[in-house]
Amino acid sequence: MAVNTLDVLCCKITIGDADPANPMAIQDPVVLTEVQEIEIVETYKKLTGTARVILPKGTVYQSTIIGNATLEGNDASRITTEVMEDGVIIEKRSSQAAVGKDTFHTGQRINIKLGYNGILKNMFDGYVTAYNSDSLFELRCENMAYKLKLKQAPKFETPLSTKVNDVLGDKYNLLKDTGFEIHSETRRFDINIGKVKITDNFTVADVLNDWSKYRVYCFLKYDENSPDAMPRIAVGRPYSSSKAQPSFPGSDNTMPYRICFNYHVAESNLKVLKVDPKFLAVTAKALGTDEKFFEVTVRLNPDYDAGKAGSKEFQTINATQISKKTHKVTGNTTASGAATKTKVDLSTYTVVPYMSPNMRIDSDKLVEEAIEYFKNYNLNGITGSVTIFGDFGLPSAVQVELIDDLNPSKNGVYIVEEVKTIFGTKGYRQVVKLPYKVK
Template sequence: MVFCCRITIESAADQSKKFFDAASSIEIEKTWRKFTNTAVLQLPKGVYYQVGNTMFAMESIKELFKTGDLIKIELGYNRELKTEFQGYIARIQPTIPVEFHCENEMYKMKRNNVSIHIEDATVRQILQAAAPGYEIECADEIYGDFSMAETTSAKVFDELKKKAGLYTFFRGKRLICGLQYSDDKLPTVIPQFEFGKNIIDNSLQYIAPEDCKLKIYGKSIQRDGSVIVYDRGDEGGDIERWNQDETTKEQLKINIDRRYDNAKTKGGYAGTVTSFGFPVVEHGQTIRVLDPGIYEKRDSMHYVDEVKISVSASGGYRRVSTVGKFVTEKKLLK
């Protein structure tokens, strides 16, 4: 397979586009656990760029590129390109090679100004006020009274995470909240990774049930509109959300405690799987790990929490997938 890439940088001032088909190195990080997906791109000093059908030698970085310019990174093999990153140039490091530090759509959410005051707000209403104009997909929940003045959208998202355990992130221009493992627009095909075939390296370790971290947020909406909440679990682990209408606080606590105690009896794997650039994997997808070894057989499915992509002359095109929550329900393999 022959590696190929296409980097498109569009001027925020006049929408003119410049294209590159080479880079010294590329590092991309994508995860639902952080608000922002990032990319670091290094371009050699003597690189040529294309405008229309004409090639030019890159001379002055300051004249060609500015912070806020749009960037798209496409990677692949044998002329089959997949978009791995879209966002904005957040910072330009004038080193040799020149280094572009890029952020996805969250770049704009850190630099705007919003004020939100909503009584009995739903999560959707909060997001619509914080990020007007964006396609929003979110958990269908009532949050309650919400008030933040003279702040940024990113700080609003942080408040949702702290108070309700709702993680907010972008996929392209879609703003997603609380649906890290249930995005129905992700590919349904489950990528398979098998030891001895397409797994280059791994750091998978079995985690005993008592060491698995899980936090469950429970909520019950009463007939009068009031909201009862109860949560139990460990910070820094998997997040689950339970909504039960017209349940007493005592019953909600019993249900959440039962679910938590049952989940803590199941172990699973944690760590990373390093593979080639293809198959493409995005965070939130399910992957299947197969080990046909004689002495140790492993066949498990996991949600992916984070993906790191690297391109370099020495390492080639690589993808490191961090496996997260163990998938216990049966899924169709294609």
């Protein structure tokens, strides 16, 4: 008779001082292997991911004391020696103690590994940014992008044809002395970011976060060739920005994670969308030649007659000129139709956003792109989230293949937009947010 195995939750939380010479190293670490709850949230739409660690009072941690440090209040369980490179012999004492109000402090490095049955996967690297020691010990953390919030960006101005690789690479040196590099797969995308002007007191994180308004998203991603090294800056566009590039660095040259509903899924909050193309609209946004945002919306023309000369298949509606602070209708010629102040009510339509990957274009070109995107839009996709067990330890911006034998309409390949990892007394789960189907 077959015996079902029991999967035992395991975690390893390492916290200590940051090493100025090696950001990934943790000095004088304490190690925790018990926890009440961990929550990690990361998405490709935000540079900075977060983690929250909750520990009950009395949680025991392990630490290593070097040399003749005092052991008062600690349980010295093992003494070892180690020969350093210069021939000096040092004494190490492994000890245990209960977490106290002075155990942690802000600015410390933290690493979180999670898994089952002693097989752990690296899930988070970052810094402690807040610490609450009231009824429970709670650590609030940010990922390694925290370092970029502390680095002043160099002041420079670029021409209109600037590429992302120019800004992050040797040409403008935005990442100089940050410890970060461009992800190896990002360079080949060669994304045009347009004119970049840094004349004020911005941090490197401010600059990278600002690109999200163009739907150019910067996020941290480990290089598969060296997973234990510093995470790198990955840059990509979502599926809603370019039908020719529905993927992110490293996500299109590997097999998708296969998620079987009858095995991996704990809970599903997915909704299957069957969109009538007669009630579909695409709202396209771009940066015009006057360096202001504008948008146009296209939908099918209800009076379209293919056999009638001059009949147009699509209508252009709700053209607007957009300032940085508000959306307002103006008569600017960069958005034809913007002078019409009466807006079409699209509350009964499925409105799909589109961000042009081309900078400094006119409204005619944007309408062409929106129509092309409309024609290629996947009308039968799904939205929502699915909660899976911690078997995969998924990051964001990877491809997953859903396999549901009972509801095959869900089957297909999707890009993971956001992952919320929950670990603790209620188990190990990942809430995976999915955009529309891409394959």
